[in-house]
Amino acid sequence: MELIFELSSAGKRGDSLPESNFNIKKRIPIEFLRKKPLQFPEVSESEVARHYTNLSSLNYHIDKGFYPLGSCTMKYNPKINERIASLDGFNSLHPYEPIEMCQGALRIMYELKEYLKEIGGMDEVSLLPTAGAHGELVSLFIAIKYFKEKGEKRHKVLIPDSAHGTNPASSVLAGFEVVPIPSNEYGLLSIDSLKKHISDDVVCLMLTCPNTLGLFEREIETISRIVHEKGAILYLDGANLNAFLGLVRPGDMGFDIVHFNLHKTFSSPHGSGGPGGGGIGVKKFIEPYLPIPRIEKNNNNYYMDERTGRSIGRIHSFYSNFGVMVRAWVYIRMMGSDGLKKVAQNAVINANYLLSKINKYYDVPYGKGRCMHEFVASCEFMRKYGIRALDVAKRLLDLGFHPPTIYFPLIVKEALMIEPTETESQKTLDSFVKAMLRIRQEAEESPDTLHNAPVKTPVTRLNEVKAAKEQKVNWYYQ
Numbered sequence: 001m002e003l004i005f006e007l008s009s010a011g012k013r014g015d016s017l018p019e020s021n022f023n024i025k026k027r028i029p030i031e032f033l034r035k036k037p038l039q040f041p042e043v044s045e046s047e048v049a050r051h052y053t054n055l056s057s058l059n060y061h062i063d064k065g066f067y068p069l070g071s072c073t074m075k076y077n078p079k080i081n082e083r084i085a086s087l088d089g090f091n092s093l094h095p096y097e098p099i100e101m102c103q104g105a106l107r108i109m110y111e112l113k114e115y116l117k118e119i120g121g122m123d124e125v126s127l128l129p130t131a132g133a134h135g136e137l138v139s140l141f142i143a144i145k146y147f148k149e150k151g152e153k154r155h156k157v158l159i160p161d162s163a164h165g166t167n168p169a170s171s172v173l174a175g176f177e178v179v180p181i182p183s184n185e186y187g188l189l190s191i192d193s194l195k196k197h198i199s200d201d202v203v204c205l206m207l208t209c210p211n212t213l214g215l216f217e218r219e220i221e222t223i224s225r226i227v228h229e230k231g232a233i234l235y236l237d238g239a240n241l242n243a244f245l246g247l248v249r250p251g252d253m254g255f256d257i258v259h260f261n262l263h264k265t266f267s268s269p270h271g272s273g274g275p276g277g278g279g280i281g282v283k284k285f286i287e288p289y290l291p292i293p294r295i296e297k298n299n300n301n302y303y304m305d306e307r308t309g310r311s312i313g314r315i316h317s318f319y320s321n322f323g324v325m326v327r328a329w330v331y332i333r334m335m336g337s338d339g340l341k342k343v344a345q346n347a348v349i350n351a352n353y354l355l356s357k358i359n360k361y362y363d364v365p366y367g368k369g370r371c372m373h374e375f376v377a378s379c380e381f382m383r384k385y386g387i388r389a390l391d392v393a394k395r396l397l398d399l400g401f402h403p404p405t406i407y408f409p410l411i412v413k414e415a416l417m418i419e420p421t422e423t424e425s426q427k428t429l430d431s432f433v434k435a436m437l438r439i440r441q442e443a444e445e446s447p448d449t450l451h452n453a454p455v456k457t458p459v460t461r462l463n464e465v466k467a468a469k470e471q472k473v474n475w476y477y478q
């Protein structure tokens with residue numbers, strides 16, 4: 001595509017404003033005036049409109065097609081969320097607005113917090129962390145203070161080897177030592193290993209449930225008992241909440257802290273590091289340590305409690321990503337409790353439907369043909385044709401799909417992690433299966449088609465090593 005500067009032709013205008021009678025030279029001292037006019041592109045209104053419309057469709061996005069990016073829960077983002085979040089009263093609100101002037105915004109935060117308490121089976125919620133990873137970090141800061149007050153010295157965080165990379169990253173940032181717990185032959189947390197590693201040195205077990213293989217930790221009650229017997233905290237990485245939303249509650253399973261990924265489970269657009277919401281739900285004994293400010297209600301007045309008390313203090317300027325909270329609130333209100341249950345049920349049905357089709361052509365090493373909301377296939381068997389998971393992912397781009405997550409979790413070789421979400425139709429899932437079957441055949445018959453893919457995208461196969469080493473824009477286009 002041409003740059004808008006390349007569309008420019010001298011003298012062309014996109015507006016037809018009358019001549020201004022404002023005499024710049026009289027009003028602004030001469031030394032502040034530009035010597036030469038700025039080099040803006042000179043284009044017509046229709047050229048601008050077409051240019052940006054075309055640009056907006058170059059990138060793949062959820063409004064364009066299927067996005068089975070495992071672990072990310074790339075569900076459709078209902079447009080009503082955007083409509084409500086962009087109401088003037090919300091998006092023009094200033095963080096220093098007097099409290100009487102923003103009662104509606106506070107009410108949304110308060111109610112969202114109440115909904116998440118109910119969904120999580122938790123005693124209190126803080127909406128302040130801005131992403132899942134931030135929720136992890138804040139929870140670990142809380143753990144530091146909690147054990148300090150108890151006069152206990154603990155320094156280890158137990159993390160299953162199937163965990164998301166943010167879990168060990170947050171633990172190291174918080175100053176802890178990470179102890180990986182191997183998965184057993186079923187892809188679940190090994191109870192024997194847990195027993196071996198649990199001790200009075202352990203801060204918490206960070207567990208993802210269902211785990212990143214899309215498998216529910218069946219022994220969660222035993223796990224909870226083992227962790228709590230040693231006085232450690234049981235932490236849920238709640239990124240996979242979409243699998244049991246409204247059906248099971250983390251609090252009832254024994255978790256002491258859970259982070260919610262509002263941008264995943266509750267349908268805010270995400271990706272490319274955009275704003276997120278990583279609020280945490282906690283049990284009563286953790287509540288005093290939650291960050292400030294806290295949103296409270298007195299009769300019908302909402303307010304921010306800024307008192308520190310035993311809190312870990314502030315973790316963010318102002319009140320975090322409010323727009324994401326509005327979207328999550330709208331989503332929950334629109335779905336209602338029955339709707340939220342159906343989200344989880346349909347997410348699981350969709351994933352199992354896809355699994356039952358895909359495992360005819362690809363290996364799915366764990367789960368014995370069953371999963372929760374996602375599953376992990378392996379392309380290891382394709383290596384004999386010289387094909388890797390990366391090639392499959394690139395070829396999917398040519399066939400009109402966003403690829404699955406690849407090479408994660410680390411315990412599956414040549415992993416393709418597929419999460420269809422509840423918002424896709426059977427027809428879409430079938431067309432994806434067809435593409436996956438075709439790729440499987442191409443791997444055998446014409447492997448170069450895969451090596452060269454993608455050829456239909458605006459940017460074709462990247463030289464990724466070069467792109468990482470030499471960060472000059474031109475290198476991205478071979």
Ligand SMILES: *Cc1c(COP(=O)(O)O)cnc(C)c1O
Binds near residue numbers: 166239276
């Ligand atoms: C997405 C994800 C995270 C991190 O959440 P962010 O909101 O991206 O920081 C952690 N764990 C799992 C399993 C995830 O899928």
